[in-house]
Amino acid sequence: SREFHLVDGGVAANNPTMVAMSMLTKEVLRRNSDFHLSRHSADYRDYLIIFIGTGSAKQAEKYTAHQCAKWGLFQWLYHGGFNPIIDIFSHASSDMVDIHAAVLFEALHSEMSYLRIQDDSLKGNESSVDVATKENMETLIGIGKELLKKPVARVNIDTGIYETVAGEGTNEEALARFAEILSEERTLRKNNLNA
Numbered sequence: 001s002r003e004f005h006l007v008d009g010g011v012a013a014n015n016p017t018m019v020a021m022s023m024l025t026k027e028v029l030r031r032n033s034d035f036h037l038s039r040h041s042a043d044y045r046d047y048l049i050i051f052i053g054t055g056s057a058k059q060a061e062k063y064t065a066h067q068c069a070k071w072g073l074f075q076w077l078y079h080g081g082f083n084p085i086i087d088i089f090s091h092a093s094s095d096m097v098d099i100h101a102a103v104l105f106e107a108l109h110s111e112m113s114y115l116r117i118q119d120d121s122l123k124g125n126e127s128s129v130d131v132a133t134k135e136n137m138e139t140l141i142g143i144g145k146e147l148l149k150k151p152v153a154r155v156n157i158d159t160g161i162y163e164t165v166a167g168e169g170t171n172e173e174a175l176a177r178f179a180e181i182l183s184e185e186r187t188l189r190k191n192n193l194n195a
Contacts, residue, residue: 015097017051017116045110049101050178053118054129055143056091095160102155111154115178117171119147120162148172 024047027035062082076085098116105114125131126139152168155161168174 015051015053015094017049017101017114018097021047021049021101044104045108045113047110047113048178048181049114050175051114051116051118053116055119055122055127055140056094098155099157099160102157106157111165112168115152115171115174116154117147117175118153118162119143148175 021044024035062080077083101114105111125136126143148171151164151170152174153162154165156163
């Protein structure tokens, strides 16, 4: 057996969408030839973002504001098998990136350039990123296959809740559409190199 020491990506960026967009923008602004866009400056309308999340637990009321008001330090750190203060920080960070990206792409009328696939109804071990048993991995594979069949959803910028988007098909169809766009881009780039 081998031992791995890993750090959860949530330590730096719980939702790396904006990190990826910033890194791409940096390369465009530096005029890196590998990141040539049709315009002279970085324009998010030229971006194609696919974010496949790790999933999240089904939203449930674990405690009320009235209960929390009576908590001390230790209850905020550990309460009923959960880590409330850590959960709040990690979910808030990820949620803010979702909302920021949604607002940005909506403002540019480019909503179909941002695909976020995320199951927010996981329960128990399904929502834990550190349960790597064969049984749990098989369960997650099944969840992933079912998620492909679900309709495309986008965060409602007013409520922060993901809602089905009419007319955009399933996640599988959206991924196929993105794959076609990326394939066409690759062909264009290869043709430009050979010209």
